[in-house]
Amino acid sequence: MTSYLLVAVLPLAGLAAFYLASFEASLRETVLANMTTIADKKAEQIDSYMAERLADAKQLSQRNIIRNGLAALERAFHAGGLNSPAYRAAERRLRDSLGASYGAEGFYDLLLLDKAGNVVFSIAQEPDTGASMKHGAYRDTQLAKGLDQAMQTLQAHLSPFALYPPSGNRPAAFLVVPVLENGKVAGALALQLDVSRLESVTADRTGLGRTGETVLVQKDGDDAVYTAPLRHVREAAYRYRKPLRETPLPMQKALSGDRGRDIIRDYAGIEGVAAWRYLPALGWGMVVKIDAAEALAPALQLRRITYLALGFFLMLSGIAAYFLGRGLSRPIRNLTGVVDRIAAGDLSQRAPQEKIDELNRLARAFNHMTDALADARHNLEAQVEARSQELREISSLQDAILDQAGALVLVLDREGRIRRFNRACEKLTQYSFAEAEGRFVWDFLLTPEERDSVHEEAFNAFARNPHALRASHTNYWVARDGTRRLIEWSNTLLLDERGETAFMVGIGIDVTEKRMAEAALQESEQRLSAAQRIAQVGSWELDLASGKLTWSDEIFRLFEVDKSAFGVSYEAFLGAIHPEDRARVNRAYSDSLATRTPYEIAHRLRMPDGRIKWVNERCETFYDAQGAALRSCGTVQDITERKQAEEALRLYANVFEHSGEAILITDSGNRILAVNSAFTRLTGYAIDEIRGDNPRILASGQTPAETYQAMWTALNETGYWQGEIIDRRKDATLYPKWMSISAVRDADGHITHYVASFTDISERKAAEAQIRHLAYHDALTGLLNRFSLQSQLEQALAMTRREQRALAVIFL
Incomplete structure (x- = not known):
């Protein structure tokens, strides 16, 4: 009777369960859709804000006031520094030119940097003004890294948000854009983003209820840095970081470029309803969430009410069944109890004799059947034990062989699920067989780039052409800690009695080191x-x-x-x-x-x-x-x-050493480096006596200073001079010489050496004096000749005419 009454209640319970499940599913889908809408809206606001700021930065970098102001500030800064009148005037002109248009851009600060990385202008006038981003105290800041990236690529670059010391450790990111003048880099424009604009988006709790929040994270190497305030972590923005693999799975998916929604566990371990997005403009991951306890509260309330009502009806049914069936059900309960104990394995139980004939005959027949079952069970247990012992021995041998094998052994069923996973597989993947059994390989062991293709190929092979699985192939397996290992697989199919594929056995060899060695050898050969x-x-x-x-x-x-x-x-x-x-x-x-x-x-x-x-x-x-x-x-x-080159040097050395003219070589500081033999014969000085000295040791003091001034002027302007000077030998004798000097310059145009060549013109000067003497004197007597007389008379006559005086000439 109780069973009949309970069966009557079951439809009601099923209907209530169906209604409850439908309501919960509908509520969960509604909340997830709401989270998706909010996440899309916030992502659109952030991406739109960043796109507008990037456009602003590019437009500013192309304005003439920026290019001209940067050029003027750079010249003034390098000439006199930040406090020079020229710099202050240039800085004031640029600030006035920017005017009120800058404030509308929505940036915290605007900075200009010259080609050397010096901050030559800043609207906010913070401590980084005048600092070098390449060699100064701020060379490791995100501004310095963004400047280096922008200068290398000649493209706009957005640095990650990080604490910026010149702004009082305020979180900051920089849009750095090269400033070009006639196609050449003149410097860079850096716009410091106002982090409060992003904080206003994350702080907007519209639609998130009491427990909702927006979580933002950026990657920093292998860590995840939280960039927005958190409900459960104090002062988390830009200070709270966790290893990336320890962050909640939705955030890991968001940082990898994925988007989705689901019921999750958040960073504090609290169950919640969330939607996640990747923010490409910032390279951040975003998770918008609300605690499940708040979001799904109506479903929990309805579930409690339903359970209370169902329990109340079941209690009423039980009371009615108890009183109505108490007298009729005792013999049946006794027989049922015996049946239950026999079903549990106790074949010694026998049904009691009852007063009712039908139940009495049923009890005798049941007892006879029980005796037959006991005999059959005894025989079957003996056979099963013998066969089980044989199978245990075979299984132990197989397990020992597989576990001791150095190769990877993997067994998949016809659906592709893992059914065997030897010790070598456990050691390589860091997953135990218990963790891997029943899972698909592509769900957790393959790389993301291979996962979909291998899944599709394996599905097609199992469904249409299982024999294609016999081929060998190579792919990467990813261990629990993220390590990638390259495996070469050789597959074998195990068929059932119908000739269909039952299992696939894969034998794998880890060839990671082999491939790395081959790649290293190839790279080494290429470098060689x-x-x-x-x-x-x-x-x-x-x-x-x-x-x-x-x-x-x-x-x-x-x-x-x-x-x-x-x-x-x-x-x-x-x-x-x-x-x-x-x-x-x-x-x-x-x-x-x-x-x-x-x-x-x-x-x-x-x-x-x-x-x-x-x-x-x-x-x-x-x-x-x-x-x-x-x-x-x-x-x-x-x-x-x-x-x-050796032949040329040998030729030059012979020319230098055997030249008939004296040659002197000095460095740019006018220190003697080398002289040739003709120099030693002419002056009496050997190179060891004057090496490192200034050539003025040869000066006689009789050459006019104007000659030396003309000489240095010509050398500095044209790099060449020649002329006559009077010098002194080692023995203190004076001699006139004709000298040529050439300046030698390097590839950058700087003077590195001076080369002087000269000859003694004493004989030429004596010959010239002799010629002048013979022109005015008699060769035999040495007296003045007629030409000299005529010349002197002409001079005397000219003087008398000029002075109006008389002239007398006596001829003897």
Whole structure:
């Protein structure tokens, strides 16, 4: 009777449960939709704000007042600093030019930086004004990093939000935009974002009730930094950080670019209803949430009322059933109790005899059946125990083999779920078999970039072409701690009695280190090839047992031969050597083998077009334990330019040393560095006596100062001067000389040396004096001649006419 009454209540209970589940689902979907709308609105506000600020920054950087103001401030700053009148005037002009338009931009500060990274202008006039972002105290701030990034890319760059010391450790981010003048970088414009604009978005609690909040996080390496106030953490903004892997899963998804909504556990471990978004403009993750206790409160209230009503009806039904069925149900309860105990495994139970004939016959039949079951059970248990022991032994052997195997062993069922996971898999993934059993590989072991493709391929293979799974493949597995390992898989299918796939067994080998070693070897070979190309040094190896000669790519370039067409051999190598050097090179190698010593030799190569190249060759031979030569290794370096430079230097040295003119070389400080033999013969000074001295030690004091002034003026303006001066020898004798001086400059136009050459013109001066004497005197008597007389008479007559005086001439 009780059962009948309870069955009557069951439809009511089912209807209540259905109504309750529908209401909860509808309420949960409504709350999630509300969270989605709020999250979308906040994300749109933040992205719109950042897009507008970026447009403002680019527009400001292109304004003439910014470019002209930056140029004027840079000149004034480098000329006299922040306190100079020129700087103050330029700063005041720019501030007046910006006027009220700057305040409407919505920034905390506007800064201008020159090419050297100095802050030459700031609206807020904080301590960073005048500071260097490359070498000063603020070189590690986000402003300095943003400046460096913008200068390298010549693009606008937004730095992450961080505490900025010049602003009193106020959170700040900087939009840094290069300022270009005629296509060249003139400096940078940096706009400091007003963090209060973002805080107003996060502080808006519209639609979030009493427990709702907006959580913002930015990545900093492997950490997550919370950038907005939190309900459960005091002073969290920009100061509260957690390892990224310990942050709630919705925030991890948001930071990875995902968006979604769900019932979650927040950073404080409280269940809540949330929607998450990625903010691309800032590179932040955002989670908008409200505690589930508040959001789903109507469903909890309805559930309590429903349970109370259902309990009340069940209590009434039980009371009625108790009184109505008490007299009728006792024999049935007794028989049911026996049946329950037998069903629990106690076959010693027997049904009691009852007064009612039908129940009596039922009890005897039931007891007979129980006796038969007891006998059958005894026989079956003996057979099962024997078979179970056999299976346990086989299973233990299989488990031991799989667990001791060095390879990864993975067994998947026909749905792709994990059914076996040996110890090597546990060690590599850091997941136990209990954690992995029944899960799909692509749900937690594959990389995000491979997850969808492998899932689709595996599903298609299991559903349409299971034999495709037999192929070998390679993919990455991701361990619990995020470590990636590259695995090579070889798969085998296990079929059931119908020939269909029951399981797939994968045998995997971790080839991570092998691939890394191969990649490192390839990279090393590439670096070696690049280094040889840059240094013009090639390498070679000769296997003396096989006679095989191997050249690096650089040797082919040095010898100017086609790698695919040139047959590399020792004989071909000798054929490329200049005929006059061929025997010397071959002898050097043969002597090296005979004496077991390395050798180095410089020789010429004859190019196909007849040109001559000089190369320097080095070789070392390696021997086995018995002293037999195994292989020779060596290098070949192009030294053509060095040889040409040596020849040029040798020529210049001969010209310098054997020149008939005296030559003197000084440095830019006018200290004597070198003189030639003609200088020593002319002046009497050897280089060891005057090295490091000023050439004024040669001065006689009789050359006019105006001559020296003209000389230095010409050298500074044109780099060359020549003229006549009077100098003093070591023995104190004076002599006239004709001197030429040239200034030598480096690639930057700076004077590095002075080169002076001069000759003794004493004989020329004596000859000139003799010629002048002979022009006015008789060669025999030495007296004044007729030309001299006529010249003096003309001068005397001119003087008398000018002074109006008489002139008398006596002729003897």
